Amino acid sequence: MAEKGGGLVRTVLQQCLHARLQVQEADEQLEAQHVQINRGMVIYICFFKGATDDILPKMVSTLLNLRLCELPSGKRVSLLELPGSLLIVPQATLGGKAKGKGMQYHNNINKEDGLKLYSSFISLCEKELMAAAGETGRESEVTVRHGTYGQRQVLQLDTDGPYTHLMDF
Amino acid sequence: MAEKGGGLVRTVLQQCLHARLQVQEADEQLEAQHVQINRGMVIYICFFKGATDDILPKMVSTLLNLRLCELPSGKRVSLLELPGSLLIVPQATLGGKAKGKGMQYHNNINKEDGLKLYSSFISLCEKELMAAAGETGRESEVTVRHGTYGQRQVLQLDTDGPYTHLMDF
Numbered sequence: 001m002a003e004k005g006g007g008l009v010r011t012v013l014q015q016c017l018h019a020r021l022q023v024q025e026a027d028e029q030l031e032a033q034h035v036q037i038n039r040g041m042v043i044y045i046c047f048f049k050g051a052t053d054d055i056l057p058k059m060v061s062t063l064l065n066l067r068l069c070e071l072p073s074g075k076r077v078s079l080l081e082l083p084g085s086l087l088i089v090p091q092a093t094l095g096g097k098a099k100g101k102g103m104q105y106h107n108n109i110n111k112e113d114g115l116k117l118y119s120s121f122i123s124l125c126e127k128e129l130m131a132a133a134g135e136t137g138r139e140s141e142v143t144v145r146h147g148t149y150g151q152r153q154v155l156q157l158d159t160d161g162p163y164t165h166l167m168d169f
Numbered sequence: 170m171a172e173k174g175g176g177l178v179r180t181v182l183q184q185c186l187h188a189r190l191q192v193q194e195a196d197e198q199l200e201a202q203h204v205q206i207n208r209g210m211v212i213y214i215c216f217f218k219g220a221t222d223d224i225l226p227k228m229v230s231t232l233l234n235l236r237l238c239e240l241p242s243g244k245r246v247s248l249l250e251l252p253g254s255l256l257i258v259p260q261a262t263l264g265g266k267a268k269g270k271g272m273q274y275h276n277n278i279n280k281e282d283g284l285k286l287y288s289s290f291i292s293l294c295e296k297e298l299m300a301a302a303g304e305t306g307r308e309s310e311v312t313v314r315h316g317t318y319g320q321r322q323v324l325q326l327d328t329d330g331p332y333t334h335l336m337d338f
Contacts, residue, residue, distance in 0.1 A: 164262055
């Protein structure tokens with residue numbers, strides 16, 4: 001078996017050359033709004049019942065320091081080492097469990113607590129990524145962007161190999 | 170915790186409006202070659218040690234019949250009900266387990282057995298998807314495409330929400 005954690009947070013990680021995510025649907029007044037990143041990583045994240053803020057610092061440190069990015073040479077580096085940008089996509093479907101032909105999401109955290117954790121997770125990622133980029137004078141090359149919690153995540157992804165990993169915490 | 174299986178095969182599933190995958194790198198003689206699908210599902214797949222052909226029929230039936238596709242209305246249908254196309258992407262990284270800052274893939278199946286299972290999986294998906302499409306006279310709308318086992322999976326994905334699910338078998 002591959003990586004298994006305590007079952008409080010599930011993440012799926014994909015590398016990208018470019019990723020673009022809708023953060024606001026079009027309505028009668030406004031066009032749809034998007035965020036985007038260039039080279040970096042997309043984190044799809046789902047919080048389960050029982051998850052609290054306590055888990056976040058170690059989790060963020062792990063995700064940003066793990067050698068999850070493959071260079072064209074084959075060498076593997078972390079997002080901080082790359083350095084690359086980060087797109088965070090809330091993805092409640094990751095908590096799905098099959099029952100018959102349907103999927104159930106009974107172990108997912110409630111929306112209010114999930115939103116709090118999601119916001120804290122983003123802040124910690126920003127803090128750690130920008131601090132690391134600052135040390136090397138490369139702040140202008142990296143950014144953290146994120147989707148709107150609870151919305152449909154209209155996503156476009158362009159990869160040189162998604163190099164998909166699962167990390168449970 | 171969400172879906173956990175016997176730990177023989179890991180799949181990550183994403184919905185797409187369009188997906189394009191490189192199946193042959195460019196070389197001195199030839200341009201890079203790609204396959205693509207329109208509306209449907211991308212299956213990222215990783216086989217673990219101990220996986221055999223026995224697991225495949227039930228697995229294919231489950232993946233194609235689970236209601237993993239969300240329509241714009243919010244209604245959920247299976248790939249067979251949609252009907253949609255399928256892009257199968259070999260993704261050995263899904264078997265990764267963190268050790269320190271590195272990822273290890275010790276539980277992944279060997280390449281030879283993995284390739285056999287991958288080929289059988291594709292054949293079964295083609296058979297089941299085309300049979301279902303044939304029953305409704307919609308063969309021309311659906312297709313099964315797949316990546317080259319063991320290569321870098323250069324992928325472009327356009328979604329109306331990836332609706333990412335994890336299914337272990």
